[in-house]
Amino acid sequence: MEAKKNVVLTLENVSKSFAKVETDEVTHALNCVDLTMHSGEFISLVGPSGCGKSTILRLIAGLITPTTGKVCVDGKEITEPSPERGMVFQKPTLFPWLTVRDNIGFSLKMQGKLKGNEDKVEHMIDVIGLQEFREDYPGQLSGGMAQRVALVRSLINEPDILLLDEPLGALDAFTRMNMQDEILKIWQKRGQLAIMVTHDVDEAIYMGTRVIVMDANPGRVVSDITIPEPFPRDRSSDSFVRYRNEILNKLHYGGKGQNA
Ligand SMILES: Nc1ncnc2c1ncn2[C@@H]1O[C@H](COP(=O)(O)OP(=O)(O)OP(=O)(O)O)[C@@H](O)[C@H]1O
Numbered sequence: 514m515e516a517k518k519n520v521v522l523t524l525e526n527v528s529k530s531f532a533k534v535e536t537d538e539v540t541h542a543l544n545c546v547d548l549t550m551h552s553g554e555f556i557s558l559v560g561p562s563g564c565g566k567s568t569i570l571r572l573i574a575g576l577i578t579p580t581t582g583k584v585c586v587d588g589k590e591i592t593e594p595s596p597e598r599g600m601v602f603q604k605p606t607l608f609p610w611l612t613v614r615d616n617i618g619f620s621l622k623m624q625g626k627l628k629g630n631e632d633k634v635e636h637m638i639d640v641i642g643l644q645e646f647r648e649d650y651p652g653q654l655s656g657g658m659a660q661r662v663a664l665v666r667s668l669i670n671e672p673d674i675l676l677l678d679e680p681l682g683a684l685d686a687f688t689r690m691n692m693q694d695e696i697l698k699i700w701q702k703r704g705q706l707a708i709m710v711t712h713d714v715d716e717a718i719y720m721g722t723r724v725i726v727m728d729a730n731p732g733r734v735v736s737d738i739t740i741p742e743p744f745p746r747d748r749s750s751d752s753f754v755r756y757r758n759e760i761l762n763k764l765h766y767g768g769k770g771q772n773a
Pocket residue numbers: 531532540541542560561562563564565566567568569603732
């Protein structure tokens with residue numbers, strides 16, 4: 514394995530607006546977001562639909578640029594996508610004409626690194642439990658299976674920054690918990706910076722060394738909570754429950770109504 518690379522990712526006063534084509538209105542997807550993240554952190558991003566979570570990931574991936582402000586890796590502004598920043602999209606995007614195995618090995622092949630790394634592809638197929646489906650095409654898979662393939666297809670590149678947009682959203686509860694542990698194992702082994710969007714507060718706490726809570730209209734960061742607990746975490750521990758209450762309160766679901 515290559516030596517671990519330490520990176521610092523910064524969002525400096527980042528705003529992103531989208532003009533609506535049919536009217537003169539503008540959507541303020543993000544407003545004045547300031548964040549600093551480092552290798553070794555696992556950042557969970559939570560917040561209501563439309564608060565700009567995917568927009569943050571797409572800015573970091575280099576798929577879009579900010580309206581104002583800067584997104585930088587080690588002080589260098591991000592202007593385009595790079596294999597150093599691997600993205601798993603909210604909707605799984607697999608190549609329909611390639612089998613499970615070839616989808617997973619695709620980027621290694623494009624980089625001329627597949628030869629000698631075939632066992633890595635097989636290991637990833639084992640991790641997601643799709644041994645029997647390795648020669649099947651995406652159209653033959655369930656939504657959850659396709660999502661698992663999309664996930665390991667990014668993990669196999671061992672990017673310095675791993676961007677996960679609700680990577681486990683389509684999975685049943687048990688597969689989801691297994692995959693949470695698999696992602697954590699891979700992240701712990703490599704110590705890269707992982708940034709994961711999730712709608713599931715328990716998942717955010719179970720996996721995150723930091724939970725960033727956002728709100729909408731305009732999209733912004735309202736809270737940045739460090740979770741210094743060791744892994745593996747106990748979902749029923751007192752501290753876990755305390756974090757859950759704190760985050761649900763920030764999301765206005767604290768049990769005392771909308772104004773809690
Ligand atoms: N390409 C685009 N063109 C126009 N508006 C956009 C575009 N991308 C995002 N938006 C708007 O920006 C806001 C933030 O979108 P974003 O996809 O980042 O939200 P999100 O927090 O990921 O939501 P969800 O939880 O539903 O995935 C939304 O109001 C959305 O409609």
